[in-house]
Amino acid sequence: MLPSFLSCVAASLLALPQLAAAATVTYDFKIGWVRANPDGAFERPVIGINGKWPIPTIEADVGDQVIVHAHNNLGNQSTSLHFHGLYMNGTTHMDGPAGVTQCPIAPGSSFTYNFTITQPGTYWYHSHTSAQYPDGLRGPLIIHDKDFPYKDKVDEEIVLTLSDWYHDEMTYLISKLFMVKSNPSGAEPVPKNALMNETMNLTISIQPETTYLFRVINMGAFAGQYLWFEGHTMQIVEVDGIYTKEAEAEMIYISAAQRVSFLLTTKKSTSENFAIVASMDTTLFDVLPDDLNYNSTGWLVYDKSKDLPEAATVDTLDPFDDMKLVPYDKMELLGEPDRIVELDVMMDNLHDGQNYAFFNNITYKGADVPTLYTVLSAGDDATNPAVYGTYTHSFVLKKGEIVQLVVNNLDSGRHPFHLHGHAFQAVYRSEEEAGIWEDSGITEKDLPSVPMRRDTLVIYPNGNIVMRFKADNPGVWLFHCHIEWHVVSGLIATFIEDPLEMQKTLTIPENHLEVCKAAGVATKGNAAGNTEDYLDLTGENVPPPRLPAGFTPRGIVALVFSCVAGVLGICVVGWYGMASAVDDGPGLLGRGIIDTDSGPETQEQTQTGQNETTATTDGPGTNAGRS
Known part of the structure; x- marks a missing residue:
């Protein structure tokens, strides 16, 4: 008996360091408007936290419990927080998209996020409500790891954020410039500037012969960015929270929402400073305004007394191909898929004249009841994707399924696609203009x-990508383009993963339900709010109707009248011409036509008429001369 007791004591003592290592990290965020001028060109309202902007970095260790008390002091907008890239294992109700896993936090309301960190790496947090984060509600989220495989090489860490910046608030840009009839092509507003660490002309003081771990996050709304450090190379060691085998790069490409971490070892000499250059991907922009500076420059400062050099011009933008990265854990390709979901990306106009984004001819429209709350209240009907609404574009996944997600880009632009709740295997990416996956000829062999893994992957124009993940994380997870303009225009699908398991294990906190009550949002029912018959979607939210194929009755009438008017117009012109040709009267002289049978007096009058006509067509008195 005693040996057994001593064994228990020993086991408990061994567990004490692990228990001590886990901590509760609490943040109290008052989200409200402040003013800022990050590019030095225009001061504007931005969304800050606790009266400051840029907003704080969230930091924790693997195993920590993170609690974020979010208080909405905006006054005029609802909000929410999404912790981008965190899997939220077992806590899908803390993921953050308003209308999906929670209700929007109305002005004056408070919402508590409470989750345990299960993964290390570089992430960020941002609003997931009403395209709000480009107005400033975006910040780094760093999860430290005592078992980081390259920790012995690292002397210091530096967080570097890249972002694009607009001078107008998103509510104005969306309602006046983007989702309007006068923008039928769907051209996205072009940023005014690019920022590093939410400022311009960033300087980073460094020491010689030191290895830094740079954690780079693109928190922009739109622009992917090319990044390079003059005179230095990068050793990539992480993408989107996934450690990789070291890969040397001179230049990297980071789309909106992606993260890349790399080791950078400084030089022995401190004789000069070096430019850091981030260049926005201008192929994404429909127009290039004359005043757009698409490059932002910072500096690695070895010696503050030395000059900060101008960035050198590069001949080509040739970034490292992230598809060549190998995950450090060497996780092998998941087996052949149990489920294939294929999504075609396209842009088109609907009946209201605005341009929308579509997956398989469906543009996203949020439900009356947050999708997670439909899961929890639908009983056995939760396995039927219909209850979540036609326009949430929901797919129900079974526990443990291997899912192959294929995206065909039928659009001429790049798109960074992000999956909540998972890091997927990036199995394949075609070149530009390669067409659809079905025609690629690629087979399993x-x-x-050992494919690269990450949570955000860029697809090229008129190309395709293939991703795989295992449905081992019950929850409601969005899949969407992370260009915020395309979220606004509907490029979103929803994965409902093991809904019956969620019903067994999830309980929505009372605080969350209070937020729903304050926002006037129902917490039970199908997508249309129907609690009696979950398959009755009468009254569900719908986008505008499609443009009709062919002519409408009004169009046919208009066409007939146009044709009749055109024919009558031609007849009148023809009749007038024929009448003039047979008229020998003096009216011909008035039109400057010489009658060779007339006497000298008549010819003189005719010529005078011509001169007067010519003179009066050139000067400002033309109308008076003709009268």
């Missing part, structure tokens, strides 16, 4: 044995 052609796929990489």
Whole structure:
């Protein structure tokens, strides 16, 4: 008995360091408007936290419990917080998208996020309500790891954020410039500037012969960015929270929402400073305004007394191909899929004249009841995707399924696609203009044995990508383009993963339900709020109707009248011409036509008429001369 007791005591003592290592990290965020001028060109309202902007960095260790008390002091907008890239294992109700896993936090309301950190790496947090984060509600989220495989090489860490910046608030840009009839092509507003660490002309003081771990996050709304450090190379060691085998790069490309961490070792000499250059991907922009400076420059400062050099011009933008990265854990390709979901990306106009984004001819429209709350209240009907609404574009996944997600880009632009709740295997990406996956000819044996993993992947114009993940994280997870303009225009699908398991394990906190009550949002029912018959979607939210194929009755009438008017117009012109040709009267002289049979007096009058006509067509008195 005693040996057994001593064994228990020993086991408990061994567990004490682990228990001590886990901490509760609490943040109290008052979200409200402040004023800022990050590019030095225009001061504007921005969304800050606790009266400051840029907003704080969230930091924790693997195993920590993170609690964020979010108080909405905006006054005029609802909000929410999404912790981008965190899997939220077992806590899908803390993921953050308003209308999906929670209700929007109305002005004056408070919402508590409470989750345990299960993964290390570089992430960020941002609003997931009403395209709000480009107005400033975006910040780094760093999860430290005592088992980081490259920790012995690292002397210091530096967080570097890249972002694009607009001078107008998103509510104005969306309602006046983007989702309007006068923008039928769907051209996205072009940023005014690019920022580093939410400022311009960033300087980073460094020490010689030191290895830094740079954690780079693109928190922008739109622009992907090319990044390079003059005179230095990067050793990539992480993408989107996934450690990788070291990969040397001179230049990297980081789309909106992606993260890349790398080791950078400084030089022995401190004789000069070096430019850091981030260049926005201008192929994404429909127009290039004359005043757009698409490059932002910072500096690695070895010596503050030395000059800060101008960035050198580069001949080509040739970034490292992230598809070549190998995950450090060498996780092999998941087996052949149990479920294939294929999504075609397209842009088109609807009946209201505005341009929308579509997956498989469906543009996203939020439900009356947050999708997670439909899961929890629908009983056995929760396994039927219909209850979540036609326009949430929901797919129900079974526990443990291997899912292959194929995206065909039928659009001429790049798109960074992000999956909540998972890091997927990036199995394949085609070149530009390669067409759809079905026509690629790629077979299972052609796929990489150890594919790169991340949570955000860029698809090229008129190309395709293939991703795989295992449905081992019950929850409601969005899949969407992370260009915020395309979220606004509807490029979103929803994965409902093991809904019956969620019903067994999830309880919505009372605080969350209070927020729903304050926002006037129902917490039970299908997408249309129907609690009696979950398959009755009468009254669900719908986008505008499609443009009709062919002519409407009004169009046909208009066409007939136009044709009749056109024919009558031609007849009148023809009749007038024929009448003039047979008229020999003096009216011909008035039109400057010489009658060779007339006497000298008549010819003189005719010529005078011509001169007067010519003179009066050139000067400001033309109308008076003709009268």
